[in-house]
Amino acid sequence: MPSRKEKYKTVAYYPGCALEGTAQPYNTSTKAIAKELNLALNEIDNWNCCGAMEVKNIDPEIQTYLSSRVLSLAKHETKQDVVMAPCNGCYHNLKKAEYDLEHKQKSRDVVQKISKKAEHPAYEVGEVETIHALDWIKFGYGEEELKAKIKGGLKGLKVANYYGCMYTRPRHIFPEKDQGGDSESTSKPHYMDDLLEIAGAVNVDFAMKTACCGGAHTLSDSDMSTKLVLNILQAAEAAGAEVIATECPTCHSGLEMHQIRALKRLSKQTNVKVIYFTQLLGMAMGLGTREVGLHENVSDSVNFMYDKGIV
């Protein structure tokens, strides 16, 4: 049986819609890291929406189908056994589709029916493994090997690692987590902490690692989202963090935008920077700010990284 290092060396890449839009810097930095670490990303041709938002509310089975199509393409078109999704929403939905197809006959029936109509092979449970970008780097490249790739490092940068809600919840769709050993924890996730510590960051004790960012309220009740985000930003600062590291486009854009909104609407200023963990890793490996797309973040942290002597 191949090791995770062998399996994750070449993966089907599913960026999802966020990484082509608001989270473009996450896409840029993920690809830059892949190149630097000599990990192959084979982007799935003709991928579709995972069913993230609207579809799930209208018909959860259609959402399962949409995610299953991505998994089917990864297997049958991209010819890979592993699909890597950096977006928490996509990652969550592919995992959920896997779970639903294993446990619900109705989901299997709908996927069979629509796949037949769409003239592509219906996805079968277990054909591919869905992983997050954190798994991909931690196991596909390896922590010891990563240590050797760190050039300048993050020079003791104080980081609060923010995972958001979709990376670990609901617990039942992540059967590989909470298994002890080197598995991820759903209550106290630590993979991002592990990688950034290797990169030279000092991880602060952050009490809101998985607290709700109010992403679901952004459109319907923006003030509530602003309050929730402000609370997270203040908690990170109270814990001594200079940067909040993110691994979810929804959380990231919410933190960035509501940080500005909190100042405008509530006159509450916070100075903590919001940076994707892939950007931090890339800079620790010696990549420039443009190579990791730092200048594209809403939260301007280019000068800050220069001031810290990291780039």
Add this chain to the structure above:
Amino acid sequence: MRNFAQLEAALEPELAPIEPVQAATFLLHVGEEALENWLMAKDRKPTDQLREGFRILALHRQGAKGDPSFNACRETARELVYHYNLVRLEPDHTETASRLHMMQLLARHLVFFIGGKLQEAGLGEFCCAAKPVRLNSN
């Protein structure tokens, strides 16, 4: 039982003049009251039982029954308990003030999250913003 606006207001003042364990107990109770509000809104009688020695954890578990998305605030409640324990066990610790400040932020997060979730049931459930927006536009 105070409503959410009253709970939010109760979390505004500085806690410094209050004795640390008293302040920590006060903040834990704010979290409990937020959960009581949730249960009462769902026509359920808030439990008086304890879970792992804490009523707030029993209340959260009761609140999440039949509504898995409510678990989005589980770790917030647990962190509140964790910081309460730190303050209670080491009230004279040099970090007590920062621990109480963190408890204040955690209690506030519970109040915001639960208050928000009573307005929009989808909070804590991935990407549900579209639902109320769609319903409002119809």
